[in-house]
Amino acid sequence: MLKKAVLLLAGVLVLVLAATAARAGTLDQIKKRGFLTCGSNLGRAGFSLPDGHGHWAGLDIDFCRALAAAIFGDAGKVKFIPLTAKDRFAALQSGAVDVLASNTTWTLSRETKQGLLFAGVNYFDGQRFMAHKNLNLASVLELSGTSICVQQFTTTELNLADFFYANSMTYKPVAFATADEAIEAYVSGRCDVYTADAAGLYAGRMALADPDDNIVLPEIISKEPLGPVVRQGDDRWFNIVKWVNFAMINAEELGVTSKNVDEKATSENPEIRRLLGFEGNFGEAMGLDPQWAYRIVKLVGNYGEIFDRNLGEGSPLKIKRGMNAVWSKGGLLYAPPIR
Numbered sequence: 110m111l112k113k114a115v116l117l118l119a120g121v122l123v124l125v126l127a128a129t130a131a132r133a134g135t136l137d138q139i140k141k142r143g144f145l146t147c148g149s150n151l152g153r154a155g156f157s158l159p160d161g162h163g164h165w166a167g168l169d170i171d172f173c174r175a176l177a178a179a180i181f182g183d184a185g186k187v188k189f190i191p192l193t194a195k196d197r198f199a200a201l202q203s204g205a206v207d208v209l210a211s212n213t214t215w216t217l218s219r220e221t222k223q224g225l226l227f228a229g230v231n232y233f234d235g236q237r238f239m240a241h242k243n244l245n246l247a248s249v250l251e252l253s254g255t256s257i258c259v260q261q262f263t264t265t266e267l268n269l270a271d272f273f274y275a276n277s278m279t280y281k282p283v284a285f286a287t288a289d290e291a292i293e294a295y296v297s298g299r300c301d302v303y304t305a306d307a308a309g310l311y312a313g314r315m316a317l318a319d320p321d322d323n324i325v326l327p328e329i330i331s332k333e334p335l336g337p338v339v340r341q342g343d344d345r346w347f348n349i350v351k352w353v354n355f356a357m358i359n360a361e362e363l364g365v366t367s368k369n370v371d372e373k374a375t376s377e378n379p380e381i382r383r384l385l386g387f388e389g390n391f392g393e394a395m396g397l398d399p400q401w402a403y404r405i406v407k408l409v410g411n412y413g414e415i416f417d418r419n420l421g422e423g424s425p426l427k428i429k430r431g432m433n434a435v436w437s438k439g440g441l442l443y444a445p446p447i448r
């Protein structure tokens with residue numbers, strides 16, 4: 110009896126240790142594997158879009174490339190794994206991906222009930238609605254009685270229910286597993302309205318045959334802080350993902366770009382010197398070398414460069430910086446100091 114109990118206890122201990130080891134060493138696993146696995150969305154211009162030849166582009170894609178640049182000095186050492194909204198958290202929990210960068214909104218239950226941690230925000234968004242122009246709608250408050258195409262397993266779906274309930278309005282939800290299916294259904298006339306995070310909605314509208322036949326209603330009905338997510342249980346990896354985001358934001362605030370980063374070797378600004386590893390060694394305690402942030406900026410860019418080429422003036426979307434400007438320029442991006 111006693112022997113059985115001891116064996117059982119030993120078995121449980123082995124399982125617990127194995128689970129802890131699997132969780133604790135994400136960086137070591139990535140280094141050993143030789144590349145990072147990054148959960149991305151199925152395809153949304155501006156955030157993560159495959160070109161059909163295995164090359165991906167977008168803000169979330171560049172975030173994972175920045176991680177690879179920090180870890181390997183090679184922004185190409187990432188494998189992108191496209192995930193539906195439904196599957197994204199399970200993929201992270203099971204270890205199928207090291208990090209999720211997939212237009213995912215930071216909410217309380219996603220952290221506390223799913224065993225996850227958001228490492229920050231890389232895009233502040235909010236939910237909007239697009240309607241067929243011939244319906245002559247001018248406000249979301251006129252949407253009572255309409256049919257609305259929406260993606261399942263998203264905050265979008267939940268906000269929609271809240272908003273209509275709070276305003277005593279009715280609607281017919283028509284829900285789909287993917288954003289593309291929801292947009293196609295909207296285009297085919299199955300719904301009067303399509304709703305999504307604003308940036309995803311602009312990207313969806315841009316891809317339509319006749320974007321001008323659709324209007325985006327003015328109201329923004331929710332807060333969608335989108336950011337990279339990791340599993341709980343590996344503080345070192347959590348810190349790396351968090352500080353890669355902060356490093357890109359700090360680089361923009363300090364005026365360090367992929368073009369001028371080498372000239373900054375002679376900069377006398379101590380904040381720039383610390384960021385780029387010319388002074389101190391802030392990478393070591395994270396398992397990275399002193400030039401981790403230098404390589405992010407050199408190989409991928411600062412936050413502003415990444416925003417501009419994927420979503421801003423250098424992209425077809427031409428989204429304004431707005432909330433996504435650094436705090437010193439009136440936005441919400443505020444990264445703690447590297448020191």
Ligand SMILES: N[C@@H](CCC(=O)N[C@@H](CS)C(=O)NCC(=O)O)C(=O)O
Nearest residue numbers: 150151194213214263264287288309
């Ligand atoms: N931010 C919301 C929505 C995330 C989401 O799924 N967004 C759409 C684009 S706005 C997407 O990535 N879709 C990928 C796809 O299934 O095609 C959430 O975290 O629940």
